[in-house]
Amino acid sequence: MNMNFNDTEQRELNSRLERKQMREMLTTYQNLLQGCFDECINDFSTKSIQSREEGCLMRCLDKRQKASERLTARFQELNQQMADKGGAPGQ
Template sequence: MEGLNAQEQRELQSRMEKKQMKEFMTMYSNMVQHCFDDCINDFTSKTLGSREEGCVMRCIDKRMKGSERIGNRFQEQNAAMAQSGALPGR
């Protein structure tokens, strides 16, 4: 963000925040759709059965842990690249 004036920095920050929110909402929507497709199969009741509820909880837990693990690996890679001087602008 060096070389940008204060207004440009605020605009860039705002755009980055909107992009992150959009990416989060897309990820969340995909997770909900995936877990619904895999776990919900009884449409005769308004509530989830115990089997469906357990499936949904395991599905969401698994996807959240996977996402967290991927995020951690990206951070590790980024830190290693920064340390070795491989990142631009460093």
């Protein structure tokens, strides 16, 4: 994508992308929450979280977040390599 934006266009674009990124962050957050809920909370004999469940939950959040950060770094590197080879943008 080789488009030239003037200042007004760039401002409008930035504000839209910011909003999209915020929405994406929130979706990621909710995915994380639901994913760890689904995997760690399976006992409905009580209505409060058990300490075993809470431990699982915290480790799940930690591990998934670290995985996500690692994958983000890899994705960016690979994206950059593509761009350098003259492949398509992807960013």
